[in-house]
Amino acid sequence: MKEAELIAIRRNLHQIPELALQEKETHAFLLKTVKSFPQTWLTIRTLPKLPTALLVKVHGQAPQRTIGYRTDIDALPVTEQTGLPFSSQHPGIAHACGHDIHMTVALGILDYFAHYQPKDNLIFFFQPAEESKNGGKLAYDMGTFTGDWHIDEFYGLHDRPDLPAGTISTRLGTLFAGTTEINVDLIGKSGHAALPQNANDMIVATASFINQIQTVVARNVSPTDSAVITFGLMRAGTIRNVIAGHAHLEGTLRGFTQKQIDFLQQRIRDIGQGIAASFNCEVNVDLNQGGYYPVENNPQLTQDFIQYMQGDPAVTFAPTGPVMTGEDFGYLLNKIPGTMFWLGVNDPDSQLHAPDFSPDEAALAPGVTAVVHFLEHRMAEKN
Structure with a gap:
């Protein structure tokens, strides 16, 4: 063509x-x-x-x-x-x-x-x-x-x-991160701002939840590895003098291996259970990964791909590192060996x-x- x-x-x-x-x-x-x-x-x-x-x-x-x-x-x-x-x-x-x-x-x-x-x-x-x-x-x-x-x-x-x-580019190991959608609902009891003893404040519980989640990567992932947990949306409360009885969070988890992602998912669930016990509230954690597994390139096939591209005088090949963006080709590579690569x-x-x-x-x-x-x-x- x-x-x-x-x-x-x-x-x-x-x-x-x-x-x-x-x-x-x-x-x-x-x-x-x-x-x-x-x-x-x-x-x-x-x-x-x-x-x-x-x-x-x-x-x-x-x-x-x-x-x-x-x-x-x-x-x-x-x-x-x-x-x-x-x-x-x-x-x-x-x-x-x-x-x-x-x-x-x-x-x-x-x-x-x-x-x-x-x-x-x-x-x-x-x-x-x-x-x-x-x-x-x-x-x-x-x-x-x-x-x-x-x-x-x-x-x-x-x-x-x-x-x-x-330009053609790829790497051995993970090319794209795996991703997981995080949805959390914290349910307590609304009440008057002046009478906190009669309510169960989910803004306070949510603050504690977020702070603990931000230690997960810092204290559970090796400094030489990479992962990220980000909450980009939080909804709680209606007015300044009413204690919020419900809070909703939405975020994303990203990691470079499925083993790492499975571990971090469990840590999020564990912290949710801990917050529920600490604040005597209900914490519902919904984690949705779907097919967005890490794009983990097969070692043998990828080595062959790299060697070929480097040896073809008509190809410009460039090395690359992993990125935190997601790609659902990772699910297929989790089931079938293969390689994903960049085209400049x-x-x-x-x-x-x-x-x-x-x-x-x-x-x-x-x-x-x-x-x-x-x-x-x-x-x-x-x-």
Whole structure:
């Protein structure tokens, strides 16, 4: 696929962003595009229980493995401010995370292998609901990757604005943190501000809860490791002279390994129980991780990926550290070995999820070429 064709696809997708599990127009565009490719060794699959998902299997000549490639397809509730002539046509929704870039690269790779039959089987997964509602977990848990659609190793990319266009980057270990939504309700008894002995003040209880939570990372996580617990919302009380009998907190927990996240989740529950006992109140802690596990790259596959990219003279490879942002590809990598990597898109003055985020389309062609050549390398390796 020529660069001009990739750019045209990307701009079409950019104009039709849709939120999680609502990607009907995007799904239709993807399906139409895939059907325009040679169909000789393609099998297209849709999922009735996840109707905006799309899978395409490329049957290999002499398969010894099945390699999966995943791209996310949803967008964000952001009003675009790029001023581009092909800006979002859907008010209040934008591809501010670059999933239009992700999809275009996946289509370019698929187009190549639709013309040149691969040795191994390839499965392309166009996944809905990455930004919310954990579409990867939904697909996996309904048995999508079983039987003829079993995947032996999985790959996927995420665009990165602070890297030059076309640069490939990844690391051994965790690339993205795992995330957990924290919702806490503290229930006591309202009363008059002048008669605290007749009430049970949940603002005081909440203050103690938050202070104790802020010691969890500082005193339970090694200084050489990283984790974060942040509460960004608190609601309590109605007026200055009424003691609040209820408080509500919302926050997020992020960590680089699932073992660490499981431990920190339990510490939050334990502190909630302690506050309930100390303040004679009810504390309900709801922790929702869903499919947002840490993106923990498989050591063997990732080492092979890095060595290949470093050795390909056509690829610019850059080392990277882990980041605290989340990605639901982590759930799939928790079940199926694989690697996630960055594709540089050269927009250093903006950032992911920003309304003015505008990735450089010069990243598309080198991104496709790098992944195609890597997959051909993988298929030449003994199983």
